[in-house]
Every structure is written in structure tokens, then in C-alpha cells.
Amino acid sequence: MSETLIDAVDAGDDEGADRKSVDDDGADRKVVDDERAELKKFIKGLSADDIKSGNWFTKLSAQAMSSYTEKVDWRYFQERYKDVPADAIVDQRIKMASRYAALEGGLSAGAYTATVVATLGSAGGASPATVPAAVTTMMVDVTFITRLQLRLAYDVAVLYRVPLDLSDPEDMWKLIRVAFTIKSGETVQKGVTKAVPAMVRPLIKRFYSGEVLNAAKALPVVGKHLLQKNVIKIGIPLVGVPLAVMLNRYTTLIAGRHAQAVFRNEARVIELAEGMSRRSRHPQLMLWVAWLVIRANRKMADDEALLMRHLVRLVREQHQVVDTQLAHLVDIDPAEVWERIDAASGDLSDILDVADRVAAVDGDINTREKAVISELRDRCRRV
Secondary structure, X not given: OOHHHHHHHHOOOOOOHHHOOHHHHHHHHHHHXXXXXXXXXXXXXXXXXXXXXXXXXXXXXXXXXXXXHHHOOHHHHHHHOOOOOHHHHHHHHXXXXXXXXXXXXXHHHXXXXXXXXXXXXXXXXXXXXXXXXXXXXXXXXXXXXXXXXXXXXXXXXXXXXXXXXXXXXXXXXXXXXXXXXXXXXXXXXXXXXXXXXXXXXXXXXXXXXXXXXXXXXXXXXXXXXHHHHHHHHHHOOOOOHXXXXXXXXXXXXXXXXXXXXXXXXXXXXXXXXXXXHHHOOOHHHHHHHHHHHHOOOOOOOHHHHHHHHHHHHHHHHHHOOOOHHHHOOOOOOHHXXXXXXXXXXXXXXXXXXXXXXXHHOOOOOOHHHHHHHHHHHHHHHHO
């Protein structure tokens, strides 16, 4: 969310968007109007080629996050929601973001004439910039929702204390992927019916249908993808203001819930790694055992890779242990791990606990993981 919107959210009624007073509604409308006016200035600085090529997204993402990340961090939220659990704050911010999206949807839809909508529909959304009357209205809508969802996803990451360095291209891409459900189209479609009213589901499913953007990390490609989605939204014949409002509201709600699921899960894995490192009496051995369990079935889930990455980081930071041999390892040999176990001394219950937690991080423990843990338990008892 923008710095204007974020302050408005913090000033909002804790009872939720649907219980706001008339005065609050007027204040919200002013905030959205101000945002739209700011974005109109941004759009005036774009060329037709920027819009067609998707380069508008490159410029908007830089503008959207530069000053925002300087202001918004975990302490920022703690000052406004002192001692409130992250889940509660995230829930409120998602609801408020979807409300602002709905307000903007109504304003944009009201600016489209039947002729413009018909023209966009007949053009198939292939060249939106060839319809001069629609360009500004359409771009205000798409940039408003884009910036709103990008900042909302960042808020969620911050609230769950998931570290993101947006000067790092990988972290920036991660934020973009989460904010716009890129490479998650199937997951989103499966979860859609649980998040929106029955009457809106067909329209929402149509919005998310079509080709899923997978791995193209070029920002203009993302811009073209988002613009195409927006044209689908406004190009559906007879989409009136009510449907445009609901589309904006529920696509933002879905994006927020998706960000919550992704970053909350990552926060869970980080919390798990922190606990394991803090309790470990054998930090270097812990890394070898964790890696042996992860590689037990030759496949590696995302949560397992994430857990190992944070374990290595935490052991380095908290125990000053750097294991270059493990870092350079291609195939782990169980025999070497058993030798390390046999050479260890003292209570190894912390190692057994690590094995159990690592195996369960991605769900049910499989047969090969159980076999490794069983062997590990037998050897730890002999030490």
C-alpha cells in the first residue's frame, strides 16, 4: 500500500471495512482519489511504448517501493499495533487493501463508456494503447491495483519478519511472484471458491484463467502479463460498476491471502530453524544430520531447502560454525554421518529432535526418512 493508504489503514475502524461510518467512507474516498491523481501524473510520463512493452511495470515498481521500504519495517507496525499478533494485523490490512481496491474499481468502471468497453472487447485486449480514450483510465486502474498489491505483499512479509532486501534482484522477484501469484495460477484457482461469494466465482475464475506466467524474470514481461489481465477484466461485455468493484476487491483479497500463506509459512520455517539452532549442543553435527534427512528420498521440497538455508545461516551467526566440507558436498554418504555420530559425546537427544523436525517440515514423514531416523536413533543410544 502507498504511504498515504498505509496511514489511512492505521486510522481505520478496527471493526473492519464493512462497518465503517459515513465519515470514514468519505475519508477513504479522498485517499483513493489522491492516489489516482498521483498515478495519473505518473502515467503522463509514460510513452505508448512503455505501456505496450510492459516497461511501465519496471518504472512503477521502482517508484512504488523505493521510499516505502525506507519507512515501513517491523518496528513501524509495532508502534501502531503494539503487542498485537502478526496474524491479526495481516488480516486487517488485507481487508482494508481489498476495500481500497473496490473503491478504485468503482471509480474506474464509471469512467468507461459502453463504446470503450465494446472496443476493448472487439480488440481482444491485444493493443490497449491503440484506444486513446481508454488508456489513462485503464492505466490508472492497473497501476493502482499493482502498487496496492505489491506493497500489501511487502507489508505481509514485514509483519511475519521474513527478511527481504529489495535491492537484491532475487528478493525483488520473490516479492513480485508472491504479490501477483506468478507461478501459482493453479493454486490460486483451486483456492478461489473458498475466498469469494458464489456469484462472483465465475468472473474471478475467468480473470485467473489463461496462460500462467512462470519463470520470466524480466519486469516488462510481468507488466505485459498484468496489463493483459486488466484488459480481460474490463473487456468482459456488460461488466458494470458492481462487478468491477467486486473483481478489484476479491482479486486483491486473493492476492493478500496468497501472500499471507507464503510468508507465514516461511516465517514458520525460520522460527523452526531458530529453535533448532538455539537448542543445539552439536551445531555442526546438526547440519550433517539435517542434510542427510533432507536427502533421504533424493527429492527436496521447497520448505526443506528453505530450512537448510536458514539453519546454515543461524549456525554461522549463533555458533560461529562454518562447514566448507558440507557446503562443497554433492552426494552425502550416510556412512560419514554415522562416523560423526559415533565420534560425538554426551547427550544426543538434540540431534534426534532435529531429525524428527526436519523430516516433518514439509508434511508427513516418508518411508526413507523414517528409515534414516530409525538408524540414527539406534546409533545415538549406543553413544
